[in-house]
Amino acid sequence: MLIDVKNVTFAYYGSAEPVFENLNLQLDTDWKLGLIGRNGYGKTTFLNLLQNKLEYSGKIISPVSFEYFPYVLEEKNTAREIVLSRLPHIEGWQLDCELSLLKASSEIADRPFKTLSSGEQIKVLLAAMFLHENSFILIDEPTNHLDVYGRAAVADYLKNKKGFILVSHDRDFLNRTVDHVLTIEKNNIYVQNGNYDTWEENKIKQDNFEIEKNIQLRKEIKRLKAAARQKAGWSDLKEKSKHGQWIYDRGYVSHKASKMMKRAKSIERNADKAVAEKEKLLKNIETIEDIPMRPLTHHAKHLIEASALSVSYGKKNIFSPVDFSIEAGGVLSLNGKNGAGKSSILKLLMGEKIEFSGTLKKAQDLKISYIPQNFDFLKGQLFDFIEESNIDKTVFLTTLRKLNFPQDNFDKNMETYSSGQKKKVLLTRSICESAHFYIWDEPLNYIDIISRLQIERMILKYGPTVILVEHDKKFNEKVSTDFVELLPNP
Numbered sequence: 297m298l299i300d301v302k303n304v305t306f307a308y309y310g311s312a313e314p315v316f317e318n319l320n321l322q323l324d325t326d327w328k329l330g331l332i333g334r335n336g337y338g339k340t341t342f343l344n345l346l347q348n349k350l351e352y353s354g355k356i357i358s359p360v361s362f363e364y365f366p367y368v369l370e371e372k373n374t375a376r377e378i379v380l381s382r383l384p385h386i387e388g389w390q391l392d393c394e395l396s397l398l399k400a401s402s403e404i405a406d407r408p409f410k411t412l413s414s415g416e417q418i419k420v421l422l423a424a425m426f427l428h429e430n431s432f433i434l435i436d437e438p439t440n441h442l443d444v445y446g447r448a449a450v451a452d453y454l455k456n457k458k459g460f461i462l463v464s465h466d467r468d469f470l471n472r473t474v475d476h477v478l479t480i481e482k483n484n485i486y487v488q489n490g491n492y493d494t495w496e497e498n499k500i501k502q503d504n505f506e507i508e509k510n511i512q513l514r515k516e517i518k519r520l521k522a523a524a525r526q527k528a529g530w531s532d533l534k535e536k537s538k539h540g541q542w543i544y545d546r547g548y549v550s551h552k553a554s555k556m557m558k559r560a561k562s563i564e565r566n567a568d569k570a571v572a573e574k575e576k577l578l579k580n581i582e583t584i585e586d587i588p589m590r591p592l593t594h595h596a597k598h599l600i601e602a603s604a605l606s607v608s609y610g611k612k613n614i615f616s617p618v619d620f621s622i623e624a625g626g627v628l629s630l631n632g633k634n635g636a637g638k639s640s641i642l643k644l645l646m647g648e649k650i651e652f653s654g655t656l657k658k659a660q661d662l663k664i665s666y667i668p669q670n671f672d673f674l675k676g677q678l679f680d681f682i683e684e685s686n687i688d689k690t691v692f693l694t695t696l697r698k699l700n701f702p703q704d705n706f707d708k709n710m711e712t713y714s715s716g717q718k719k720k721v722l723l724t725r726s727i728c729e730s731a732h733f734y735i736w737d738e739p740l741n742y743i744d745i746i747s748r749l750q751i752e753r754m755i756l757k758y759g760p761t762v763i764l765v766e767h768d769k770k771f772n773e774k775v776s777t778d779f780v781e782l783l784p785n786p
Contacts, residue, residue, distance in 0.1 A: 297325045297359040298323065298324060299324075299325060299346075299356070299357070299358045299359075299360070299432065300355070300356070300357040300358075301322070301323070301355075302320060302354055303319070303354040303355070304316055304318075304319040304345065304354035304355070305318055305354055306341070306345060306351075306352040315338040315341050316338060316341075316352075318354075319354070321478075321487065323487070325360050326458045326459055327458070327475060327476045328454070328455075328458055328460060328473060328476065329462065329474060329476045330462050330464065330470045330473070330477045330478065330495075331461050331477075332463075332470070332479055332480070332492070332495075332745055333479060333481065333744065334480075334481075334482075334700045334744045334746055335700065335716035335717065335720070335744045336700065336702055336716075337480045337482065338480055339480055340463070342485075343364065343434045343436060346362050346461075347364060358432070360430050360431055360432045360459070361430065362433075362434055363428050363431045363433050365421055365422065365433065365435045366421060366436065369409055371409060372408055372410060373409065374406050374408055375405045375407065375408075375409045375412065375420045376388060378409055379391055379405070379424045379427075382424070383424065383427055385429070388405075391423060391424070394424075394426060394427060395419060395420070397453050397456070398449055399449040399452075400420075400423075404416045404420065405420065413635075414441035414442075414634075415443070415446045415634055418438055418441065419446075419450070422450065422453070426457055432460065432461075433457075433459065433460035433461070435454075435460055435461065435462045435464075436463045437463050437464060437742070438450060439466050439767070440742060442767065443632070443633050443634045443767055444631060444767050444769065445633055446634070447466065447469055448472075451472040451473050452472070454472075454473040455473050465740070465742075465743060465744050465745050465748060465768075466769075466770075467492045467496075467745065467771075468770045470491060472491075476489055476490070477490065477494070477495040584746060584749055584750055584753070585698045585750065586750075586753070586754070587698050587727060587753075588695075589755075589760060590758075591730065591731060591759065591760035592732045593624070594624060594661075596659035597623060598621045598622065598659070599622050599623070599624060599662060600621060600628075600656075600657070600658055600733070601621045602618065602619060602620050602621070602654065602655065602656050603654055604654035604655070605617060605618055605620075605641070605652060605653070605654035605655070605656055606653050606654060607637045607640040607641065607651065608651040608652055608653055610651075612785065613785045614636070614637045614784075615636055615637045615782040615783060616782075616783045616784070616785050617654055618780055618782065620780050622733075622761060622763060622778075624732075625759045625760075625761055626762075626778060627755065627760075627761075627763075627764070627775050628763045628778045628780060629764055629765075629766065629776040629780070630764070630765050630782065631780065631781045631782065632781060633784075636783075636784065637782055638737075638782060639737055639765060641763075641782075642666075642763065642765065645664075645735055646664065646666055646735060659732075662732050663730075663732045664732070664733045664734070665726045665731035665734045665735070666726070666734075666735045666737075667723060667725075667734075667735070667737060669737040669738045669741070671719060671722055674710040674713070674718050674721060675711055676709060676710060676711075677707075677709065678705075678706055678710060678721070679706070681710065681721070681725075685725050685728075685729075687725065687728045691728055692724060695724045695727055695728055696720060696724045698750070699720045699723070699724065699747050699750065700744075700746070701717060701720050701724075702717075705717065714742075715741075716744065719739070719741060719742045719743055723739055723751070731760075733761050733762075734761065734762045734763075734764075735764075736763075736764040737764070738766060739764065739766060740771060748771060752771055752774050755775045756774070756775060762775075
């Protein structure tokens with residue numbers, strides 16, 4: 297069965313340009329689709345159009361209903377009671393089976409939903425959604441609150457399902473779950489067979505082909521424009537020559553100049569037409585811009601040294617003691633389950649009063665830049681935030697724009713920003729800070745794939761010293777020079 301999108305055009309009220317214009321797509325209801333694109337390019341808008349939540353022109357014809365994740369549950373009942381009340385056709389054992397496939401205990405279904413962790417809530421909601429009959433599931437960024445183990449469990453679960461669109465910026469997660477990729481670019485939206493790696497390989501080839509074609513087209517446009525200017529110059533010279541030394545030459549010369557001018561104007565018009573036609577063929581390639589970074593150099597070889605370190609709650613260590621050291625230019629990735637103590641180590645390094653055992657040494661006069669996991673404190677005007685951060689405004693805004701942050705949002709209150717936009721503000725602040733040491737707590741949550749690639753390349757090029765908590769496996773493998781696994785204290 298096919299979901300048929302026919303000539304769909306949609307624009308937000310007051311917007312100069314439509315988000316989608318004459319969009320035509322056919323999606324098979326058995327496909328496992330990954331939906332990727334920059335923050336702000338219309339991924340969530342597309343899902344809302346499928347659900348008929350927005351007014352548009354054109355048609356969307358679907359043989360199935362659409363179910364959206366995440367949805368908000370305010371009830372104080374247990375997860376099981378909530379699910380069974382919403383899906384009266386299923387039985388409790390069916391929910392238990394789905395939870396088992398998600399590597400979650402059925403016990404969580406019998407606890408009040410609001411008492412469940414973010415990861416447990418995600419699993420309950422996903423399990424309930426796939427119990428819907430004759431539904432196509434729209435899954436919007438399910439991994440933001442999942443650790444690497446939770447992501448692996450959800451990936452294994454989705455791998456054995458079909459009939460969904462998955463919005464995710466986690467490349468490894470997409471590779472493990474989808475068999476088609478739906479891509480939204482600035483001027484295009486298209487579907488191709490395969491997972492993320494297949495898409496990336498094809499995109500590189502296509503972009504290289506289009507770049508080479510653009511180079512040839514620009515050369516041809518330049519040649520045509522030069523030819524037009526040359527002909528125009530010839531006619532001007534001939535026109536000037538009619539004021540020659542001999543009077544009897546002037547009529548003849550003027551006649552020749554007039555013919556030459558007409559011919560030149562005709563050539564110029566034809567060249568302009570040819571230029572316009574060639575310019576229509578130029579493609580607006582989605583480029584990955586370089587983001588500069590200015591880390592400071594410290595005289596110490598080891599900026600951080602930890603020995604038998606563990607964070608304590610009361611008298612109990614929450615993870616088995618670990619040893620690590622961070623050299624200048626190194627990137628240390630802290631791994632472990634949610635609640636293992638990763639963020640606590642980062643806060644300890646930031647100087648917060650956290651109980652710990654073992655030893656922790658920091659180099660003297662260490663200038664640190666920090667990205668917190670939470671961004672709820674971002675309020676007020678962006679320009680005030682920049683001033684308070686003591687960062688050059690031009691540098692900050694230029695970097696923010698390179699991360700594809702909309703210029704129209706500069707004058708808006710930060711409370712109105714999306715989660716991805718707020719995260720980009722915090723990322724930009726840290727990138728623009730000249731520091732010896734960067735502490736990043738889940739810096740890529742809500743950040744699109746292209747921006748992740750930019751951050752990845754920036755780290756590899758400029759070599760900052762970083763300790764981070766990040767669940768994007770591909771990113772960690774690319775940038776990290778060392779890994780520390782936090783294991784529960786026995």
